[in-house]
Each structure stands twice: as structure tokens, then as C-alpha cells.
Amino acid sequence: MPASLQEVKRRIESTKKTGQITGAMQMVSTAKLSQIQKHTTSYQKYAQKIRSVITHLAKSHLLDSATVGSGKSQNGKINTLGMLKQRPVKKTGVVVITSDRGLVGSYNSNVIKQTMQLIDSDKRNKDNTVILAIGGTGADFFKKRGYDVEYEYRGVKDIPTFREVRPIVNNIVAMYDNEQYDELYVCYNHFVNTLTSVFRAEKMLPISAENMGSDDFNSPDENGIAADYETEPSQDAILEVVLPQYAESLVYGAILDAKTSEHSSSSTAMKSASDNARDIISSLELKYNRARQSAITTEITEITGAQAALE
Structure with a gap:
């Protein structure tokens, strides 16, 4: 796994733990x-x-x-x-x-x-x-x-x-x-x-x-009595x-x-901190999936290029 993907994954895990703490609090x-x-x-x-x-x-x-x-x-x-x-x-x-x-x-x-x-x-x-x-x-x-x-x-x-x-x-x-x-x-x-x-x-x-x-x-009450x-x-x-x-x-x-x-x-x-943690996790997971998909696409392209060169 590339270093960038590992860093994103660590941030996701860290934010999940923070969200669990704030949720409990x-x-x-x-x-x-x-x-x-x-x-x-x-x-x-x-x-x-x-x-x-x-x-x-x-x-x-x-x-x-x-x-x-x-x-x-x-x-x-x-x-x-x-x-x-x-x-x-x-x-x-x-x-x-x-x-x-x-x-x-x-x-x-x-x-x-x-x-x-x-x-x-x-x-x-x-x-x-x-x-x-x-x-x-x-x-x-x-x-x-x-x-x-x-x-x-x-x-x-x-x-x-x-x-x-x-x-x-x-x-x-x-x-x-x-x-x-x-x-x-x-x-x-x-x-x-x-x-x-x-x-x-x-x-x-x-x-x-x-x-x-x-x-x-000094005024009387509602019945007029002081x-x-x-x-x-x-x-x-x-x-x-x-x-x-x-x-x-x-x-x-x-x-x-x-x-x-x-x-x-x-x-x-x-509650606000927990909501923010969920938003950050969602954003990081999207970033992680996109980076992972990009890495997979790059690997497939390299394999296809190498195969074509051999032929």
C-alpha cells in the first residue's frame, strides 16, 4: 500500500476513535x-x-x-x-x-x-x-x-x-x-x-x-391590602x-x-464534535477510495503496457 494511502487510513482510524470518545462524553x-x-x-x-x-x-x-x-x-x-x-x-x-x-x-x-x-x-x-x-x-x-x-x-x-x-x-x-x-x-x-x-x-x-x-x-396587593x-x-x-x-x-x-x-x-x-468527526471520516474515506482506485488503475495500465511491449 502506498505511503499516502496508509496516512489517510491512519487518519480515518484516529478520527473514528476521537468520534467514539466524544460520543461517549x-x-x-x-x-x-x-x-x-x-x-x-x-x-x-x-x-x-x-x-x-x-x-x-x-x-x-x-x-x-x-x-x-x-x-x-x-x-x-x-x-x-x-x-x-x-x-x-x-x-x-x-x-x-x-x-x-x-x-x-x-x-x-x-x-x-x-x-x-x-x-x-x-x-x-x-x-x-x-x-x-x-x-x-x-x-x-x-x-x-x-x-x-x-x-x-x-x-x-x-x-x-x-x-x-x-x-x-x-x-x-x-x-x-x-x-x-x-x-x-x-x-x-x-x-x-x-x-x-x-x-x-x-x-x-x-x-x-x-x-x-x-x-x-409600598403599594397594596391586588386586593387593595397592604x-x-x-x-x-x-x-x-x-x-x-x-x-x-x-x-x-x-x-x-x-x-x-x-x-x-x-x-x-x-x-x-x-454532539457537534461527533458530527464533525463523522463528516471528516466520510471525506477521508472518499479520498481513500479515490486514491485506491487511482492506484489500481495505474497498476492495470502498467501491466497492460508491459504485456503489449512483450508482444
């Missing part, structure tokens, strides 16, 4: 996507209920009248009411949720690009921005560009658990309470469907009525329970949503 990502979607759908109901509770508390001005206090987080104990603390913004914290690995299409690049646009807005820069990276890709990107990466968490599970996220929330809130930043945004890719994800940047801290997404919290509550044992005791749940639901929900988008992007990227 697509199946794994699709299975993970199916599993995490079940968790995400059920958890969204809980998160919406927590958000509804906080919204009603905001309407009743319970957040405004809470005793925020001036104490800071100490010995791992979070000053819960500190999440309501409003102060002049000198530094902005940005939680960036990315993956720890590649082969996920444009998932990471989209989050990083949009986050950089958020940082560049409102006169934010390296000096007044604190990065909290969940995922190695984002952490490495901002470190290389000289940003202050105060916190990073790598190795988030493919199906994150609530227990895994709780220490992340505690660290985030403690850093805010200790005035390492004065406001906090959570940036991630929101899963729409298997082909579409959109960037989201949600303001997490400080918790206030303005963050709840309603245009007018929200009002009587609290027992006290409004501070209630907020100490509800506020951490709200913060945890926001971060955990964002990580679940981001992981769903990551698995979807990975599945799509591997």
Missing part, C-alpha cells in the same frame, strides 16, 4: 443534564417560596426596621442581620460561576465576557472589585489578569448538594459582614433550554426591597432564620442553574 453529559434538571425543577419551587416570603417582608417594611447592629462575623458565626447592612460602595464583590474543565463550548467564555462588561460598568476596575470564583476557569482567568480573587472554590459536584453550598454562602456573607466588599453580585449562565443559555447578574447583598424585583413595594405582619417572638428572630435561607437559596439556585447550563453546553459541544 455526549451520552454522559446528557445523562447528567437529565439528573440535574430534576433537582433544579423541584428546588426552584422552594426558592420561589423563599423569595416570596422576603418580598412580603419587604412590603411590610420589616427589613427596614430590623436591628442591623454593628457586630461582625466572628469564629465562624455569621451576623445574619448584617446582610441588611447598607453602606457606601467602595468595593464591589462579584461571584463568578464557571466550570472546572473545558470541552463545554462557549459556556465559560460567555460568563467571563459578560462579567467583564459588568465590572467595566459604573467605574469598576481591578482596584475596587473583589472576585469570588466558583469554578477553576474563572479563578484562573481573573488571577492572570491581576484581579483580587479573595475566595475560590473548585470541584463543585456534577449534581451539587445543598450541604456543599452552605459553607460557600457562609464565607460570602462573612466577607461582606467584615467589609471586604460593600455590595455583591452573582454572575452565571441561566439555563433556558438545551440550545440556549443566557447570562444573569443578580444583586445578592445587601438584601433590600430594591433587590426583590418589584417596582413598588402587607403587614405581627411577629412572634420578634422580627429580628424571624429574620435570623429567613435571611440565611434566602442567601443560601440564591447561591445554591445559581450554582444548580449554572451546572445545568454547563452540562447542556457540554452535551451540545460533544
